[in-house]
Amino acid sequence: MASDKELSDFLKSVDKRAFKRALYAVRDEDAALDIVQDTMIRLSEKYADRPAAELPLLFQRILSNATMDWFRRQKVRNAVVRNFSDFESAGSDADFDILETLEALGGSLASESAADSVSRAQILLAIEAEVARLPGRQREAFLLRYWEELDVAETAAAMGCSEGSVKTHCSRAVHALSTALKTKGISL
Amino acid sequence: MNQNDLRPTGGLPPMAALDALQARFALRVTARLTERAAELGPDLTERLRFAREQALERARAVRSAEAAATVGVSRGGAAILGQAGSGWWLKLASVLPVLALAAGLFMIQRLQENAQISSAAEVDAALLADDLPPRAYSDAGFVEFLKTPGE
Secondary structure: OOOHHHHHHHHHHHHHHHHHHHHHHHOOHHHHHHHHHHHHHHHHHHHOOOOHHHHHHHHHHHHHHHHHHHHHHHOOHHHHHHHHHHHOOOOOOOOOOHHHHHHHHHHHHHOOOHHHHHHHHHHHHHHHHHHHHOOHHHHHHHHHHHHOOOOHHHHHHHHOOOHHHHHHHHHHHHHHHHHHHHHHOOOO | OOHHHHOOOOOOOHHHHHHHHHHHHHHHHHHHHHHHHHOOOHHHHHHHHHHHHHHHHHHHHHHHHHHHHHEEEOOOOOEEEOOOOOHHHHHHHHHHHHHHHHHHHHHHHHHHHHHHHHHHHHHHHHHHHOOOOHHHHHOHHHHHHHHOOOO
16 A cells, blocks of 8 residues: 555656646646646545556556546547547658658767757757647647556557557657657757 | 776677667766765745645554444444455445345235235135025125114
8 A cells, every 4th residue: 555655655646647648638737736736636536546556557547537537527529539640641742761760869969068068958948849739639649658657558558459569659759759859940 | 996897898789789778877967866865954944844734644544444434333233344445345244134125025925915815815815615505695685684673
């Protein structure tokens, strides 16, 4: 059973990322805060007796469900329409090369100076905007897999889909982000 | 960062190399997202802290309710001490006295029926075994004779 301190530490470690995840999905700060609070309370009420090691996966699953509940309540048709872009073919950009973007990111990191600090905030904003612009399932898979650092099986469990779907969503999300950053000529 | 680090190594199969590249790119993006998340305003940070505290309060309330339910007192007055997961056994234990009572009542009824049958059988046997035929008791004159004090 997770102790009070373990639960508190866990919630503290995850709350900001959870807020951002919800915000990317619902695009409304108040709604995102409500979703995060609802998620925390559901976790505390129903799963406080679980071991601390189980909390991350449970939390992510509850957060996903709470976000879905919000969409159901709001009946936002646009969210559903946006998800249809998940069915786009993977090979739409024949000249896509992830290495180019990686090299741009790596090189710009090395050459960053104090003079870049003003534009850096704008670049972070732009990256965040691109993440928010991803189709819902792709963004969820991408953030769970790489931000929350769940493995493929855990991500699949949290999203309620197969491991193959997680890999596909992640790959498409990386592809889309890389293309978008390259198009914007973003250097950090 | 050395750009040679970003090149897939020749030893890895193409799919594994692509996965590694994707992961590297994704981790760089999420590092920027973490930077942004750390820059949340004081208002949002405070509201998140409040949400955390509310959740912890609920967890404490649930735990104390569970602890109170762990020590249950049965109808017979006997204290039953158990673990949180023994709710099933507690229910079973509370049903047992009811079952015992029902079985007892059933047994008492059967015993009474048997006693009635055996007493009726004794009367019948006595009547049949007697020298006097049972029909004599329905004769009014014989009943009158029985009531008359002996001479």
